[in-house]
Structures are given as structure tokens and as C-alpha cells.
Amino acid sequence: MSDAVTWMEDADLATSNSLRLPSRARWLVSVPNAPAAVDALTRASAKGLTLWVLGEGSNVVLPPRLDGLVLRVSDEDIRILEHRGDSVRLRVGAGVHWDALVHWAAERDFWGIENLALIPGSVGAAPVQNIGAYGQELASSCIRVQAVERTTRRICWLDAAACAFGYRDSRFRREPGSWVITALELSLRTRGQAEVGYAGVRDILSELGLAGASPVEMVRAISTLRRRKLPDPAELPNAGSFFKNPVVSLATFEQLRGRDPDLPGTATADGIKLSAAWLIDRCGWRGFRRGGVGVAPQHALVLVHHGGADARALLALAADIAASVRDRFGVQLEREPTDPVGPEPAGASAPDGPGWGLKD
Numbered sequence: 001m002s003d004a005v006t007w008m009e010d011a012d013l014a015t016s017n018s019l020r021l022p023s024r025a026r027w028l029v030s031v032p033n034a035p036a037a038v039d040a041l042t043r044a045s046a047k048g049l050t051l052w053v054l055g056e057g058s059n060v061v062l063p064p065r066l067d068g069l070v071l072r073v074s075d076e077d078i079r080i081l082e083h084r085g086d087s088v089r090l091r092v093g094a095g096v097h098w099d100a101l102v103h104w105a106a107e108r109d110f111w112g113i114e115n116l117a118l119i120p121g122s123v124g125a126a127p128v129q130n131i132g133a134y135g136q137e138l139a140s141s142c143i144r145v146q147a148v149e150r151t152t153r154r155i156c157w158l159d160a161a162a163c164a165f166g167y168r169d170s171r172f173r174r175e176p177g178s179w180v181i182t183a184l185e186l187s188l189r190t191r192g193q194a195e196v197g198y199a200g201v202r203d204i205l206s207e208l209g210l211a212g213a214s215p216v217e218m219v220r221a222i223s224t225l226r227r228r229k230l231p232d233p234a235e236l237p238n239a240g241s242f243f244k245n246p247v248v249s250l251a252t253f254e255q256l257r258g259r260d261p262d263l264p265g266t267a268t269a270d271g272i273k274l275s276a277a278w279l280i281d282r283c284g285w286r287g288f289r290r291g292g293v294g295v296a297p298q299h300a301l302v303l304v305h306h307g308g309a310d311a312r313a314l315l316a317l318a319a320d321i322a323a324s325v326r327d328r329f330g331v332q333l334e335r336e337p338t339d340p341v342g343p344e345p346a347g348a349s350a351p352d353g354p355g356w357g358l359k360d
């Protein structure tokens with residue numbers, strides 16, 4: 001792990017977001033650990049700079065200019081803290097690439113995150129929306145999260161209850177601009193069973209001639225499934241699902257089904273979860289293109305950037321899609337990717353020109 005803190009002025013973030021939206025940051029700092037994050041927060045505050053936290057940029061809509069400081073955590077350390085019975089406790093730095101962790105765990109036969117293979121992004125961002133796929137979510141294996149509270153600059157460990165994980169949700173998402181996550185502790189299992197209940201998983205296992213008997217087999221199966229279903233951001237820039245699946249009451253669901261008998265819905269503890277992709281598809285958006293932005297032909301939930309556009313064009317398209325779903329079904333779609341938000345700085349805005357140096 002590198003202990004270096006690196007600073008860059010007028011940083012180009014176009015290749016640091018999976019939508020490849022043009023964006024520049026006045027300053028970009030990369031910190032290796034929580035104390036260095038505290039130091040960067042202190043400097044940003046002293047200079048009256050707005051601060052944003054960025055991981056790998058796969059779930060954000062970056063504006064053309066971030067006139068402040070963008071902070072990234074670079075800790076790429078994965079460490080086994082303890083083996084006890086059938087479980088193993090890990091400490092993972094926020095800068096680890098999520099899929100690298102999934103492979104690292106699978107190669108050691110550790111169960112618990114294998115169905116989360118190929119989700120883009122960093123470990124540090126994983127708790128923010130409690131990443132999930134194919135019947136697994138981070139919350140099931142997360143013991144605690146190390147984070148810096150931005151207002152007090154205290155380094156704390158929040159246990160899973162304090163993280164208040166929900167469906168694509170957590171305290172970190174609900175308190176935007178309040179935390180810098182620097183590491184996670186996870187509990188994985190040395191003995192386990194494949195979770196194959198989710199649509200398509202059994203089929204892909206049998207197609208590949210796999211039994212799902214090991215985490216490595218599951219990672220292979222899930223990765224194959226995902227590559228087929230979702231456009232690769234390296235080929236067609238996107239941020240994955242652009243809207244969350246809305247949850248409605250049973251009464252609303254039955255009313256909607258009266259008009260659209262093929263409307264899919266899944267019962268959850270909070271109500272009936274609808275498929276946002278189905279709703280958008282039914283409104284005719286799949287494959288739509290307007291200038292440099294559009295909707296993926298493979299998946300109505302994935303908004304794409306063909307090139308030459310910026311955040312404004314993408315957000316305008318997202319707003320039009322949400323409005324058409326609301327008009328037709330009376331259902332409000334909620335966006336999944338966030339803006340890289342941060343609280344307004346307490347002091348005056350930072351002075352420009354010679355002599356202003358955040359690094360000093």
C-alpha cells in the first residue's frame with residue numbers, strides 16, 4: 001500500500017467516471033488512510049473549499065466543473081484479521097477495486113460476496129448504496145465501516161446497525177456529504193452454499209456446465225450473466241441502473257395490474273417492488289437516442305453516453321423518462337446515481353491566483 005498523499009490541480013475527471021462525462025476538478029487529492037483524509041478535510045475547510053468524495057465514478061453524474069476539492073481514498077490493502085469457526089474476518093481498504101476483492105475472496109474459497117462479482121467501483125463506495133445483485137448485498141457481510149465524520153473530523157467505526165443499510169440505501173447515502181469511508185470489515189464464510197434463487201442464475205450455471213459448488217464457479221457464472229445483460233462501460237459509457245426499482249403498496253400494484261396484467265412485481269417487506277426497466281421499456285424508451293445521450297438497446301434501465309454530451313443532457317433525458325413513467329403509471333422513479341455532493345464550505349470561497357496553494 002502506498003502511504004503517499006498526492007495532489008493534482010485542474011484534474012481531468014472524464015476518464016474517472018464510467019459515463020465518461022466531461023468534468024474537471026479544481027483540486028484532486030488521493031489519501032491513503034483515515035488520518036490523511038482528516039488532514040485533507042482540515043485543509044479544505046481552512047481554505048473554504050467545497051469537498052466531494054469520489055470512488056471510481058461508476059455511480060455519479062459529474063458536472064462539467066467541480067470548483068473545489070475532490071478526495072479519493074487510495075488504500076488498496078486486503079488483510080485477514082481472524083479465522084473463527086466457519087467465518088473469516090477481513091479488513092479491506094476503501095481504495096480496493098470491488099471486483100478484485102470478490103476474486104480475492106473466491107480464490108480463497110470464502111463465501112458471501114460471490115454474487116456481487118463484476119459490480120464496478122471501489123470498496124469505499126460499496127456501503128453508500130449497499131451494493132447488491134443476484135440475491136446478495138453488502139449488508140449481509142459487512143461488520144463495520146471505518147469513516148471520517150466530516151463536520152467533526154472524527155475517525156469512527158460504525159457497526160452494521162449504525163450504517164442503517166436498506167435496499168440500495170444506507171446512512172451514508174441518506175447523509176450526503178457527511179462521511180469519508182476509509183475501510184470496511186467484512187465477515188465471510190469458509191463453508192457455504194451457492195445462492196441460485198435469482199432469475200437466470202440456475203440457467204447460466206447449467207449452460208456453463210457448472211454446479212455452483214465453489215465461490216469461483218459462482219463468480220464465473222455471475223460475471224458471464226452480467227456481461228450478457230449490461231453494456232460494458234468501457235465500450236458504451238454508462239452508470240449501470242439509472243433508476244431504483246420503485247416499491248408500491250399492494251393496492252397500487254393491483255390497480256396497475258388491472259390496466260397492465262403483465263406488470264411484474266416482487267413482494268418485499270416494504271411492499272411490491274416493480275421493475276423500473278419494465279416501466280421505462282413500456283413507455284418506449286429502450287434504444288432511444290437524443291444527441292450524445294440515450295437509453296441502452298439491451299436494457300431500458302441503463303442510460304448511456306454516446307459521446308459529446310454532458311451531465312445536463314443526460315439529466316434532462318432522465319427527467320423526461322421519469323415524467324413519462326409518472327404520467328403513464330403514476331409511479332415516481334428515483335435516480336440511483338448521485339451527484340458528488342458536499343456541504344457548502346463554512347468560510348469564504350478560496351482565493352484564486354498566485355500564492356494560493358492547497359498543498360502547502
Ligand SMILES: Cc1cc2nc3c(=O)[nH]c(=O)nc-3n(C[C@H](O)[C@H](O)[C@H](O)COP(=O)(O)OP(=O)(O)OC[C@H]3O[C@@H](n4cnc5c(N)ncnc54)[C@H](O)[C@@H]3O)c2cc1C
Pocket residue numbers: 018052053054055056057058059060073094119120121122123124125126128129130131132133168172179180181182230231232233238239240241338339340341
Ligand atoms: C455497468 C454498471 C453496473 C452496475 N451494477 C450494479 C449492481 O449490480 N448493483 C449495485 O448495487 N450497483 C451497481 N452499479 C453501481 C456502482 O457500481 C456502485 O454504486 C458502486 O458502489 C460505485 O462505486 P464507485 O467507487 O464507482 O463510486 P462513485 O461512483 O465514485 O461514488 C458513488 C457515491 O458514493 C460516494 N463515495 C464514493 N466513495 C466514497 C467513500 N470512500 N466515502 C464516502 N462516500 C463515497 C460518492 O460521493 C458518490 O456519492 C453498477 C454500475 C455500472 C456502471
